[in-house]
Amino acid sequence: MIVPEIIRTLPLFSGLTEQERDTLLAGGHLRSCARGQTLFQHGEPVAHFYILISGTIQLFRVNAEGNEKTVNVLKSGQTLCESEIMDSCRHHRVTAKAVDDCSIMEFSVTWLKDTAKKHTPFALNLLSLIAQQSHLAEVEAEHQATMSATQLVACFLQRMCVLYDFDPAGFDLPYSKTLIASRLGIELETFSRTLSKLRENGITVKGNSVVIHDLQRIEDFVCGFCSIAEDCPTHQALERKAENSARPKRHSH
Amino acid sequence: MIVPEIIRTLPLFSGLTEQERDTLLAGGHLRSCARGQTLFQHGEPVAHFYILISGTIQLFRVNAEGNEKTVNVLKSGQTLCESEIMDSCRHHRVTAKAVDDCSIMEFSVTWLKDTAKKHTPFALNLLSLIAQQSHLAEVEAEHQATMSATQLVACFLQRMCVLYDFDPAGFDLPYSKTLIASRLGIELETFSRTLSKLRENGITVKGNSVVIHDLQRIEDFVCGFCSIAEDCPTHQALERKAENSARPKRHSH
DNA sequence: CGACACTTTGAAGACGATCAACGCCGGTGG
DNA sequence: CCACCGGCGTTGATCGTCTTCAAAGTGTCG
Numbered sequence: 001m002i003v004p005e006i007i008r009t010l011p012l013f014s015g016l017t018e019q020e021r022d023t024l025l026a027g028g029h030l031r032s033c034a035r036g037q038t039l040f041q042h043g044e045p046v047a048h049f050y051i052l053i054s055g056t057i058q059l060f061r062v063n064a065e066g067n068e069k070t071v072n073v074l075k076s077g078q079t080l081c082e083s084e085i086m087d088s089c090r091h092h093r094v095t096a097k098a099v100d101d102c103s104i105m106e107f108s109v110t111w112l113k114d115t116a117k118k119h120t121p122f123a124l125n126l127l128s129l130i131a132q133q134s135h136l137a138e139v140e141a142e143h144q145a146t147m148s149a150t151q152l153v154a155c156f157l158q159r160m161c162v163l164y165d166f167d168p169a170g171f172d173l174p175y176s177k178t179l180i181a182s183r184l185g186i187e188l189e190t191f192s193r194t195l196s197k198l199r200e201n202g203i204t205v206k207g208n209s210v211v212i213h214d215l216q217r218i219e220d221f222v223c224g225f226c227s228i229a230e231d232c233p234t235h236q237a238l239e240r241k242a243e244n245s246a247r248p249k250r251h252s253h
Numbered sequence: 254m255i256v257p258e259i260i261r262t263l264p265l266f267s268g269l270t271e272q273e274r275d276t277l278l279a280g281g282h283l284r285s286c287a288r289g290q291t292l293f294q295h296g297e298p299v300a301h302f303y304i305l306i307s308g309t310i311q312l313f314r315v316n317a318e319g320n321e322k323t324v325n326v327l328k329s330g331q332t333l334c335e336s337e338i339m340d341s342c343r344h345h346r347v348t349a350k351a352v353d354d355c356s357i358m359e360f361s362v363t364w365l366k367d368t369a370k371k372h373t374p375f376a377l378n379l380l381s382l383i384a385q386q387s388h389l390a391e392v393e394a395e396h397q398a399t400m401s402a403t404q405l406v407a408c409f410l411q412r413m414c415v416l417y418d419f420d421p422a423g424f425d426l427p428y429s430k431t432l433i434a435s436r437l438g439i440e441l442e443t444f445s446r447t448l449s450k451l452r453e454n455g456i457t458v459k460g461n462s463v464v465i466h467d468l469q470r471i472e473d474f475v476c477g478f479c480s481i482a483e484d485c486p487t488h489q490a491l492e493r494k495a496e497n498s499a500r501p502k503r504h505s506h
Numbered sequence: 507c508g509a510c511a512c513t514t515t516g517a518a519g520a521c522g523a524t525c526a527a528c529g530c531c532g533g534t535g536g
Numbered sequence: 537c538c539a540c541c542g543g544c545g546t547t548g549a550t551c552g553t554c555t556t557c558a559a560a561g562t563g564t565c566g
Contacts, residue, residue, distance in 0.1 A: 061395070071395065116376075117373055120370055127383065128339055130384050131335075134387035137390035137393075141438075185399060192546055431512070439555090441513075441514095442556085443554055446515085510566105511562105512562080512564100514559100515558105516557105516559085517557090517558090518558105520553105524551080526547105526550105531543090531544085536538090
């Protein structure tokens, strides 16, 4: 079997030999999921662990009123259902839907549990992964409770640069504004209005293209409230980015 | 060493022999933390893993404006810092302060990491614990984004009954309204005002004492928006409580 | 009794949701 | 080729909710 490049560099498998990793990976199989298709639905039994190879997946819940709340939007290299499985949760807590055409590696529930049991490094990597997610979720809950819509959007654009390795000086939104608004728990109209306010704070958004003119200013705007400051991974990653772009670049295009 | 009762029943140590567990526990020591004292501060190096034996601990962050946001309030049997440690986060992401006088078991960072490495069942229990926390944090973020202040409070009072094993038909708030409001990310004044609205929905709060007159009504009020429905642990636990109280009780006091 | 922490209540203002209208674009079908 | 449509995003007006500031009420402990 051909191991996709993205899986080779996954922190989840670090500390294992290539042989071990490849044997483990043979326990899964590649499947694809077309744009708009549902991978699994809220309430269905949890049957698989997934690694997203390419494409974008939206995780959401529908409440009694029929409103969708997007819980997360995943990109290649991210995983699905590890939390449900390790928590021995029998039914899916969210619906997963492909935003783009996706290719996905699929493993059984027992594969994940057994691998965690048999390979200590894997269990520790998984622990680290879930601990990080847990932290992100906590921070998000805090943000939702304390930040204004404008700050939420600014913070989101910042994180975008880190997660997708975008250049703050100019990048394109990787998915629709409707989806972003739903992800941030605000209405599309509110989202749209924050963009004009951000223009006064040094972020220009025109169509899909974003330019963050003054990274420092935005950090102050967001992190004054974010209060995670020096230990915030986003903050650190952005600082590294700022350092790099301060230096002359080797290969320009 | 005397092992506190609360630790014996901790899910974290399930799957280990009593011998193994006691040997492990010998690696920690008991300490106390007086009311108002700080156990550790945001930004300090992470040095320990803690299990709270008795008392109440507030986890909070202070932002640039000097506002406190309470991230969590812990009771006996709950643990501190497992997430930071497994995530190899070097500095504390929150401040921990004793609300009551507390007694705490303290372990070194390496104790936790080594135990997870050497005892697979412990690693899996830890994985499950962190996965649960991660889920709770996700749900909380969703609630913060979608529920009104009144719903947040109703939901909080429900959960209280489960976490503290209170009888919904009458119980006392285990800590101050100021702390609860800070925990829910709303202002004390707003919290106070929601209580009158809840009276119209079948919850009476007078001073510290709470009576939930109609559990079903509150569930509809909250879970219509909560949308976690059948798979929500809170929901399930409440159902069990309702079943139990429907039956005549064996030992009344 | 008075000091103090905690809580409640009132009034004003800010912010986001909602409803409605419109502009923009890509596709489809006549 | 143009007319029509549907999905997506913007803008305006209005309304309800939460915050903020101010003042007063409650309770406890010395």
